Amino acid sequence: MNLTISRAHAWLALVAMAAIVLQFFLAGIGIFGAASIQAHRITGYCITLAAVLLLVFALIGQLGRPRIMFSAILVALLVVQIALIESKQPWIEALHPLNALAILGVTAQLAMRGRGAARSGSSTDSVTARAVPGE
Numbered sequence: 001m002n003l004t005i006s007r008a009h010a011w012l013a014l015v016a017m018a019a020i021v022l023q024f025f026l027a028g029i030g031i032f033g034a035a036s037i038q039a040h041r042i043t044g045y046c047i048t049l050a051a052v053l054l055l056v057f058a059l060i061g062q063l064g065r066p067r068i069m070f071s072a073i074l075v076a077l078l079v080v081q082i083a084l085i086e087s088k089q090p091w092i093e094a095l096h097p098l099n100a101l102a103i104l105g106v107t108a109q110l111a112m113r114g115r116g117a118a119r120s121g122s123s124t125d126s127v128t129a130r131a132v133p134g135e
């Protein structure tokens with residue numbers, strides 16, 4: 001069961017990473033006026049939903065401390081990402097693209113650790129497996 005959840009987590013992390021890369025392009029489309037920023041907004045909320053799912057999977061699948069921790073950090077960064085825009089303060093909103101880089105980095109960590117877990121055939125990634133022998 002935990003192995004299935006681990007695989008679902010790994011796949012969702014990969015999909016989220018692809019969506020975040022797309023998100024940079026959708027921001028460009030909106031900023032440079034090729035189309036409205038609406039697609040970027042909708043994708044942003046979908047990514048946030050995916051992050052909540054990642055955290056739920058990590059918790060119920062007991063995927064190990066690193067994947068639980070990075071999933072929780074991702075949810076927090078996405079809440080901050082929306083709050084930055086909601087602040088309506090240009091100097092604070094300007095941090096939105098910078099925070100996007102942190103979001104991409106954390107999601108990449110999750111995707112890599114998911115791959116590691118899949119390769120080792122365990123529900124926890126290889127770093128955790130080494131740190132807790134016999135798990």
Ligand code: HEM
Binds near residue numbers: 043045078082103
């Ligand atoms: C991880 C990547 C990103 C996510 C998840 C994300 C998410 C979001 C969300 C959810 C909104 C709507 C917020 C609201 O309606 O209150 C938004 C708006 C916006 N984002 Fe992003 N964003 C990301 C990256 C970027 C980047 C890289 C840029 C620019 C270089 C950018 C520029 C904007 C702009 C211009 C808006 C519209 C602001 C407005 O309505 O006044 N975003 N973003």
